[in-house]
Amino acid sequence: MDFKLDLAGRQSLIKNLNLDDKKLNVSLSHKTFVKSPSKTNILFEDQISESQIIQLVMYRDLRHIIQNSLQSADEKIEFLNTLIKDNKDYFALDFNMLEEGSAGEIFEFSALTDREELIAKICDFCMLDPSSSRATRAVETMEELIMNAQINAPLLRQGSISARSFLKVEYSDSLMAISAIDYYGSLDWKKFLKKIENGLALGLDKALNFGRGGAGIGSTIIFRNCDSIFLGVIPQKKTRVSVIMPYKAADKKYENIQKSIHIIES
Numbered sequence: 001m002d003f004k005l006d007l008a009g010r011q012s013l014i015k016n017l018n019l020d021d022k023k024l025n026v027s028l029s030h031k032t033f034v035k036s037p038s039k040t041n042i043l044f045e046d047q048i049s050e051s052q053i054i055q056l057v058m059y060r061d062l063r064h065i066i067q068n069s070l071q072s073a074d075e076k077i078e079f080l081n082t083l084i085k086d087n088k089d090y091f092a093l094d095f096n097m098l099e100e101g102s103a104g105e106i107f108e109f110s111a112l113t114d115r116e117e118l119i120a121k122i123c124d125f126c127m128l129d130p131s132s133s134r135a136t137r138a139v140e141t142m143e144e145l146i147m148n149a150q151i152n153a154p155l156l157r158q159g160s161i162s163a164r165s166f167l168k169v170e171y172s173d174s175l176m177a178i179s180a181i182d183y184y185g186s187l188d189w190k191k192f193l194k195k196i197e198n199g200l201a202l203g204l205d206k207a208l209n210f211g212r213g214g215a216g217i218g219s220t221i222i223f224r225n226c227d228s229i230f231l232g233v234i235p236q237k238k239t240r241v242s243v244i245m246p247y248k249a250a251d252k253k254y255e256n257i258q259k260s261i262h263i264i265e266s
Contacts, residue, residue, distance in 0.1 A: 001070075001253075001256055002256060003067070003068045003069045003070070003256060003257070003258050004046060004047060004068075005046050005067075005068035005073055006046065007028060007029075007046075009068075009073075010028050010044050010045075010046065010073070011028065013044075013073050013074055013077055014026065014028065014044055014077070016074065016077050016078065016081075017042075017044075017077050017080065017081060018081050018084060018085075021084060022039075023039050023040055024039060024040050024042060024084065025039040025040065025041045025042065026042045026043075026044065027041075027042070027043050027044070028043075028044050028045070029043075029045065030043055030045055030048060030052070030056055030060075033056075033060065033062070035060055035061045035062070037061070040063050040064070040084070041060075041061050041062045041063055041064075042062070042063065042064045042065075042066075042080070043056065043062050043064070043065045043066070044066045044067075044073070044077075045065060045066070045067055046067060046068065046258070047067075047258065048065075048067065048258075050200055050223065050224075050259060051197070051200050051201075053065055053259055053261055054193050054196050054197050054200065054223075054261075055197070057193060057261060057263060058190065058193050058194070058197065063262070063263045064080060064083075064260075064261070064262050064263070065260055065261050065262075066080065066260045067258035067259065067260050068258060069227050069228075069257050069258040069259070069260065070174065070175065070227045070246055070253070070257055071175055071227050071228060071244055071260075075099070076228065076260055079097075080262070083262065083264060087232070087264050087265075087266050088266050090230070090232050090240060090264050090266075091181070091232060091234060091238050091240050091266065093106060093166060093168065093181060096170060096177075097170055097177035097179060097230075097242050097244055098170045098171075098172055098175055098177050098244070099172070101172070102170045102171060102172040102175075102177075103125075103126075103170065103171055103172075104168065104169065104170040104171075105122075105125050105168070105169055106166050106167070106168045107121065107122055107166065107167045107168075107169070108164060108165070108166050109146065109149070109150070109165050109166070109167065110150075110164070110165065111150045111151070113146075113150070115143060115146050115147070115150075118146065118167070119139060119142050119143065119146075122142060122167065122169055123135065123138075123139070125169065126138070126169060126171050126176070126247075128248065133250070133251070134248045134249060134250060135248070137225040137245065137246075137249075137251075137254070138176060138178070138225075138245065138247075140221050140225060141178055141221070141222055141225045141226070141243060141245065142167065142169075142178060144218040144219075144221050144222050145167065145178060145180035145222065145241060145243075146165075146167060146180065147218065148180060148218070148241070149165040149167075149180050149181075149182040149184075149239075150165070152186075153165075153182045153184040153186050153187070153239060163182060163183035163184050164182075164183055165180065165181065165182040165183070166179075166180070166181045166182075167179070167180055167181075168181065171247050172247065173247070174246065174247055175227070175244055175245070175246065175247050176244070176245050176246065176247040177242060177243070177244050177245075178242065178243050178245070179240055179241070179242040179243075180239075180240070180241050180242075181238065181239070181240045182238070182239050183237070183238055184236075184238075184239060185233055185234050185235050185236045185237040185238050185239055186233075186236075186239065187231065187232075187233040187239040187241065188233075189231040189233065189263055189265075192219050192231060193219075193231075195218075195219040195220065196219045196220050196223045199217060199219060199220030199223075200220060222241075222243060223259070225243065225245050225254070226243040226244060226245045226259065227243075227244050227245055227246065227257050227259065227260065228243065228244040228259065228260040228261070228262070229241075229242070229243050229259070229260075229261050229262070230242040230243070230261075230262045230264060231261075231262070231263055231264065232262075232263075232264035232265070232266070233264075233265060233266075234265075234266045240264075
């Protein structure tokens, strides 16, 4: 499936974004983008690579990059309007990533929760067979997000008491959203993206073969599997990392996905 959306198409859709907001700096091309230090920098692009997306956020101060993909660009712009209006809503457990009518459930866990048992419960809710190749990427993503909340988040907040964590899962006919919410607030999104940059540079398959844990394997797996990724943090209080990805999809469906990314700080 070709998700290409030319400049005229993007110009037509960008009108749906709240451009009256004086705090926004919106561009339709990374080549002509000029960052504004005092505004939220947004890019609505087409056919930029995974590596380009990471570099644009890390080194050119972009906070939202949207591309048309399995989740359509008009849906993404509508969602972005919600984030811009009040990004604090994003951190609430009842905040949904998919449109009304999608099924959703929240699963609480702790550092002591057995990951396999938790994932089995989630797959049962989502009607996924964990042994099926069409569930592999979803299971991989769940594993990495749960491990981040169980291991990495408490480690980065040494001395803090054990906090509650949640995995919220939503699914529709074609999309699945997985959100990991913890109450440590220790996410450093720049370090998270740096790990992805390292993983992409090394090559995920190579990193996996050599067991290069420091190469950002987990972060890269999460990014590789998504259509959109949302990295949100209220420092020392709460972290929410969400991904939107294909639901029950064969690997071939991932080939032409154009990724989007959102950095949400409150």
